[in-house]
Amino acid sequence: MPGVARLHVVEGVSILRPQAAIFEKTLKGFGDHQRARHLAPETIRSRARIVRQVQAFADGYPWEPVWNHALFDRWSAVQAKRVTTSTLRGYQGDLALYLAYLSDPAYEWPQVCMETFGTFAGFALRDLNAVRHAQEYMGQPSGNRPLSRAEIKKFFGQMDPEIKRLRAAGHKGALAAARDLAMFTTTYGWGLRRREAARLETHDWRRQAKLPEFGDYAGLAVRWGKPAGPGQPPKRRMVISVWPWAVQTVRLYMERIRPQFYLDRPDDGVMFPTEREEMISERAFNQRFQHWRELAELPECLSPHCLRHTYVTRLIEAGYDGQFVTEQVGHSHAATTAIYTALSSDFKNLKVREFLDAAEEAQLAAAFTRADAEAEMDDDFSDQAPGELVGAGRPKEM
CATH class of the missing domain: 1.10.150 (DNA polymerase; domain 1)
Incomplete structure (x- = not known):
């Protein structure tokens, strides 16, 4: 040949x-x-x-x-x-x-x-x-990081007032803004990558028998995960819902906001559609995040992937098992998940305080135990006659 x-x-x-x-x-x-x-x-x-x-x-x-x-x-x-x-x-x-x-x-x-x-x-x-791949993580330290609690509050806190302002002004962007709120809530609330969130469809949501309080949104089947290697198909995983507030936001979006995209056309099952009757692209996903990031006056280095880092960090801070977190985000190794984690100073201070308090409590408990033991010994000695104490420590003569 x-x-x-x-x-x-x-x-x-x-x-x-x-x-x-x-x-x-x-x-x-x-x-x-x-x-x-x-x-x-x-x-x-x-x-x-x-x-x-x-x-x-x-x-x-x-x-x-x-x-x-x-x-x-x-x-x-x-x-x-x-x-x-x-x-x-x-x-x-x-x-x-x-x-x-x-x-x-x-x-x-x-x-x-x-x-x-x-x-x-x-x-x-x-x-x-050529650039050598000397370590697993090669991203920007300032960019690929979790958002602080204050930054998360600013990012999501300014979206609802902006949606109300656009709606009151009759602006056509109000519908897209409401979609963005649900889209970035889903990205953060389920720890998704950009492509995973952009390509979601409504049938990806699942019920879980042991989580009836979440109804139809107790689990999310991610079909477009990062492939294991070149030429490999997208990895799939099931992400279990953990935050009731995120489930509530998605439920309201599915019931009240999303149907408005399909008033004059058949429902195609796309989770986050655009007004141009198509699935939102990854590029548009970035642009929408940048729009809300600028309105919130957050650092330019932040990207949508930071929401995934934030998800991992919040689960670890909440006390979830490390292996559970690794499986939630679809990592093959726990070491990769550790790269995503950056515990806040408040959380670390709290853990140190808990350790010090526990150590102090243990020391006090030991001191009280010794004091109680000494008091019992004093009571035993005081009950005996003076002659009975003589030779108490010597063996009996044969």
Whole structure:
């Protein structure tokens, strides 16, 4: 069987603008290579976008000498000013995968490039000048963090008055604002990722026999969890409802707000629809969070994922078992859940106070026990005649 390159570049057939044409054919072959691993279309498109970006930055093609370590350093330096460390590492990884594919002799792109252009750089990225994944967490410490209790109060507290103001003014944004309140309550109240919340449908809610007080909203079946690895399907999990106030908000939304999106069209079962008759996108999800964050005058570094961090922290502070929290948020390891946890100063002070009080109470109890024992001994001695105490500690003579 011929290599992939021979299937795209047929011998004896002239190519118009061969440089650009073969570059596009390498990207098509790279896309087929990823589709064979069942990767998501968006992942394939994003990787191709990075390769095109580097090609435009280099003003040359991967088989030319311009694709060298110096190019990679310059491109990475420019990106480092725009994106986070973890994002930059992802970009570098995407580029490395393309170059590894292009350089693999099994696909015959090196032979085709040598025959067509007389050159092939064979450049591959090395750890020497790439961002190293030295630890599990590479996010921004100031951004991916739980919101404080005051910040949560500001974020959600200003939504209801704003909804009432928009409704009183007859503003069409009142309906979307009411949806946002339920959407971010669900994200926070069930510890969801952005995609998990945006793709919810009404049939994802479940009853739980042991939680009858929550009715139809005692559990949430998450169908779009983070995949276990590349090419893997979304992980599913069941999240048990824990906060009555969150359940009440969702119930009111389902009964009073959501039906207004379907006054003139069939109900499609989308949990958080838009006025354009579609499911809210992840990009719009970010934009709506930014809108409410700015109204609440909260730090710009905060993102929707911070609500998930807050959920984990509040459960730990409430005394829920660590394994339960790990399963609620869909982590494979408890160590990952620990990264999400940042206990508040008030909670830590409370725990220290409880420990000190418990230690002091134990010391007092021990002192009282000793005092009681000494008092009993004194009573026993006082009941005996003086002669009976003489030789009490010696063994009897034979």
